[in-house]
Amino acid sequence: MNTVANDTPIITITLIDGPLGVSCAALPLLGDGACTVGAALKFEGIVRAQEGERVIAALNYEAYRPMADRLLEQLAREVCIKHGLVRVAVEHSVGRVAVGECSFRLTIDSAHRVEALLAMGEFIDRMKIDVPLWKRPVFHNDVDERASHER
Amino acid sequence: MNTVANDTPIITITLIDGPLGVSCAALPLLGDGACTVGAALKFEGIVRAQEGERVIAALNYEAYRPMADRLLEQLAREVCIKHGLVRVAVEHSVGRVAVGECSFRLTIDSAHRVEALLAMGEFIDRMKIDVPLWKRPVFHNDVDERASHER
């Protein structure tokens, strides 16, 4: 349960093993601050069947932790302050996420739509440059590639 | 249940009496087309407690139908084609929607995030110029304003 006090933005960062299920990080806001939210924006990144030319079975995500967590938090805080957002919730998968499943969810609550849309584009662009997260395609009938890296 | 055949975009327009509950229009896609969706974006417009300087209890939405439905459909089709989207689902309230409740929901599915974010901004901007929908604030302890217009 998230309640809003004063003008402190709410930031949550969640790295989850495997695909993201129904969001727990981004339940509707309660409390005084909730009444200031006019725009609730949610982006979900879904694993596509094709990676370049090849058909894939899944993506395997890897994070350098805790650096990834800290950079996501820092980035969320920066866009929150810059755009005056009420809440930013970030969820990202680590490990295997099959085609059609969700690996990344960004939830933004703000007073108006314009800042939410701007902040969303900005967060994702910067995440894809700065946050130590990697994905590796898993092809059908692959032996699990992960094992070969644990030597 | 929505299944995707070929490259035909899926467009649904739903005008609902009162606040939007959990979305039925925008269930996850099934079928071949679903595997091409890499970005699922959802915007919800929530009624805020304040309208200008005054604290409000609700907004009363009014639509000129069926013109509003048709223009929403046409607008959805145009942004679908322009940005190569897989699906656009529009839900909008008519009638009273209390503070904190959802009056508008736009769901966009596309291959990549960039076109989904662009299309979302564009759809909402154009809706607010062209689609015959109006809102009227309802203040606390107001007598129902609607009655005074039915004379």
Added chain:
Amino acid sequence: MKVKVLLFGPERDAVGASSVVVEVAHGASAADVLGALASQCPSIANAVRAARLAVNGEFAQRDRRVLENDECALIGLVSGG
């Protein structure tokens, strides 16, 4: 001929009615209907100048001819979302 124009939103509030019947000549255009509406309802004359007329549920060009039984609607500033 008489043409009925539906009103919505702020214009309906200002006039205090959900429609107004205006008198225009046969062969009148959408622009003529808007002009007659502005004359007849001075409280919304400014809004009418910035508004569009919809005829049978479609935005009408200013020179579109309006017939007696057409459904006309004044579309001022909208505010959906």
Added chain:
Amino acid sequence: MKVKVLLFGPERDAVGASSVVVEVAHGASAADVLGALASQCPSIANAVRAARLAVNGEFAQRDRRVLENDECALIGLVSGG
């Protein structure tokens, strides 16, 4: 001194190991560590030139001094989301 550098993503695949130990002089900078890594692992030399070094979980300036027990990580092109 010996400095261990963690590898991730494409660089780990190319080298075939999740870390590499490089030999640098005492007082070496982040740039020195990257240089040693490029020399020692030619298969990722190009990637290293475009990569950043993280020291103890933070991106390091090129002139940042690296100590023997620092946790170093090569951050090449990332691909989250």
